[in-house]
Amino acid sequence: MSIFVFNVQQVRGRELTSHAESLDYLKSLGLPVSPRYHIVHDIEDAIAEIEQIGQNRAALDFDMDGAVIKVNNFAQRELLGSTNKFPRWAIAFKYPPEVKETTLRSIEVGVGRTGVLTPTACFDPVFLAGTTVSRATLHNEDFIRQLGLCIGDTIQVRKAGDIIPEVIGVTRHEPDAQPYQMPEFCPSCGAPAVHLEDEAALRCVNPECPAQALRNIIHFASRDAMDIDGLGTMVATQLVDKGLVHSAADLYDLTIEQLLTLEKFKEKSANNLLQAIEASKQNNLDKLMFAFGIRNIGDKAAALLAEHFGSLQAIREATEEQIGEIDGFGGVMAQSVTEFFAKDGTTDLVHRLADAGVNMQWKGEPKGDKLAGKTLVVTGTLETLSRSEAEALIVKNGGKASGSVSKKTAYVVAGAAAGSKLTKAQALGVPVLTEVEFLAMIAEDKSQQ
Ligand SMILES: [Zn+2]
The missing domain is CATH 2.40.50.140 (Nucleic acid-binding proteins)
Incomplete structure (x- = not known):
């Protein structure tokens, strides 16, 4: 690290009246100052100097992206003063990148x-x-x-x-040069590369593409998806790198011997992971639907699909129109679902998961009705519930969890550090609940049933 000192903030026993004088003084003390500074007397000279500096730029032994024009006389600087952001006596010129x-x-x-x-x-x-x-x-x-x-x-x-x-x-161009063409196939797995909707990007949409396998597996195991404890990024990366897992279905074929080859894995941690994988087979269908990582389908949409159709088989057989009829589903979401199940890779994935014994039925819990027909928004940090837990409770009690506050919002549940959503609720006159009040509302609901 090296510097050029360019300013004397405070000095005792010496009177400095101009910038050039202060730079000379710094230099006399042995401090490094910029090797090039000039006093100019009008704007034409200033512009000429900036051009000169720019031309010599490549020859400097340090990188430089601009030059600063400053009023030299300190008394004049004082008179000019500054705006609330910048001094009025200095301005920077930026050179275009080399x-x-x-x-x-x-x-x-x-x-x-x-x-x-x-x-x-x-x-x-x-x-x-x-x-x-x-x-x-x-x-x-x-x-x-x-x-x-x-x-x-x-x-x-x-x-x-x-x-x-x-x-x-x-x-x-070289003579006979041919415009470059992007490959028609994924360089990783060889599946056809496609443009989705009007995206400029070409994509590989093969769910078992090794280049994407890691991301899919991390998502599959995550808390709001299949919630496989102990299968985070580090473990997933090793599983993919060692070729033990190529798709989510491979997780259900893992053996203790294979897990013991992973870094820092002992008998106990390997057994814990196998148990967590085994337990995930009993998850409700909404978690599996979210775990697939279908484009445009978040956890809430996954839950709506699972509940509406009741089984994975029914979702796979549903048409785009039938899916679009679900309250809260847009056309793009319905299309994403049918596209996902139309892919070859998906059929294979679903069959293998079914063979492994992964639950594919909606285990409907009877819904409460205290929040029926009501839309609630959770905002800020709650004391005991995570946001997704609070939203799950809303859905469980017949309500709808939304991410934005409007006149149609029945309640806003606000925790610590609630920001703009709380402000908006107050402005619209939407009732605001604390976590305690929200939980009391649901508890009351249960006692009524
Ligand atoms: Zn691929």
Whole structure:
């Protein structure tokens, strides 16, 4: 770490009257100051100096992204004063990021955890803003098409904000150059890559794609999904890396011998995990529906589906129209469900889960009616319940849990540090309940049944 000192905040036994004088003084004390500072007398000279500094920029042995013009005389600075944010006696000029030319050698396509195919430009190394760079993201197919990229092109690269390398243009194509085409198949699993709706991104939608397997398994085991205690990111990563698990269905085939090969796993922890996996087979259908990780289907929508249709089989057989009839379901959500079950990979996954003995029926609990027809919003941090537990209680008592406050909201349940939702409830005159009042309301409901 090294610095250039540029300001004397306070000094005793010496009177400094200008910026240049204070820099000279700092230098005389042996402190490092910027090697280049000039006093100019009008704006034309200031502009010329800024241009000069910009031209010499590449030759400096440090990175520099701008220059500052300051009033030199301290008495004049005092007179000018400052706004509530900035002094009126100084202004910064920012130079555009340095641009270099290089040759595009190849485009690598990776698969992100959400299945998005991400192209990366690989080019001859260039020195830019302090480091050597040879790769830059190309974002998606549209971006590549807009640039008209071909392998072998002479391209312009720079660092956005002097940090992130980016390709900003093509200066020359090779003779016979062909526009680059994104692959039609997932580079990880070979499944066809598709555009969903009007997304610019190409996606692999194979639920068993190894590139996405990890993310799917972590989601499958998470608390609001199958709630498999002890199967977090660390364990899931090892299971996928060791090739023990490729899809959620493989979890139910794991043996104690396999688990004992994982880092930090002893007999006890391995047995605990096997028990948690076994116990998850008894989960209600809403948890399994959420665990599938269907696009646009959160835990609330998963619960609505499970309750409405009663079994996984019925959900799989339902048409988009039938699903769309559920109160609270939009067309996009219904479409996401039918698309998920229409995929080959899904059929296999469902069959394997069924063979493993995973529950696929809705075990309907009789609903209370104290909150029937009422919409409640939970906000802030409650003392004993998590937000999802409170929302589950609302649904269990016949109510609807919503994320936003409107005139139709019956109650807002507010905990500590409740913010804008509480303010909105108060503004709309929506009754606000504490956690204790909310629990009392439900308890009363149970005694009535
Ligand atoms: Zn794939």
